[in-house]
Amino acid sequence: MSLVRRIARPMLAAMFVAGGLDQLKHPGAKAKAAKPVVDQAAKVGLPDDPELLVRANGVAMLGGGALLGTGTLPRLGSAVLAGSLVPTTLAAHAFWNETDPQARAQQKIQFLKNLGLLGGVLLAAVDTDGKPSLAWRARRASHDAQRSVSTTKREARMAARAAKREAKLKAAQAKNALT
Template sequence: MEAIWVIGRILFSALFIMSGFGHFRNYKDMVQYAQMMKAPSPNVTVPLTGLMIILGGISVLFNFYLTIGAILLFLFLVPTAFIMHKFWAVQDPGLAANQMAHFMKNLALAGASLILIYLDSLR
């Protein structure tokens, strides 16, 4: 069962670590997109959220302060779903479906973050 725990953490955290580095690597494009979506203070929130998901992902990956890492991911995922993936405001059906998929992915990952917090509390 330990192998499942380790593999699960690797698979879960990879998305956040890679995406977090993308916040810095593609900073200008990310800020422009955040501005278009009317996110608050994109010049600050893009690097801040990038740092949050890198730290959260690394925390989960190495099972080091797992609850804090999962909280960071949860605090990124829920607002991001509602701010950046407003599928209900998109007129084009294809684009709306894409945004809905991202919205639901974020909520599912937020749920997984809560499960990690719960599991960590049992240890």
């Protein structure tokens, strides 16, 4: 792992670990802000208990942050963090609903901060740490298999031609031996 990754991953994860712990310890204040998002989520079958969902989001943030920060399954941890960040941002920083200009500006700043964090965890989710991704490996294996098939076909054609030449040579030798 590069030095930059070793330093940057825990730095990026710190906000999520701290936020996740806070959501687990004090879900009440966040549950009020999450109520409109929870009401929408209830329509698709999720529980309609805001405190439960805030705590679940806290667990996701804490777990994803720990995975990313320790470098253990950092891509999975980053994907979990990205998934938890979207509802958090929509619930807590809906600046478009604010009427007070100062509160609106503050919420917009927090919204953009979370948007930047989302960009960071998305980059971390696709970071392969210098190793080829699974998609690249699959394409490479397919390419290698196609090349192997082409090589095998070419070798088979060459062997058939050689066998044909050999058969003609043997036939000519046999004909010469009879005469």
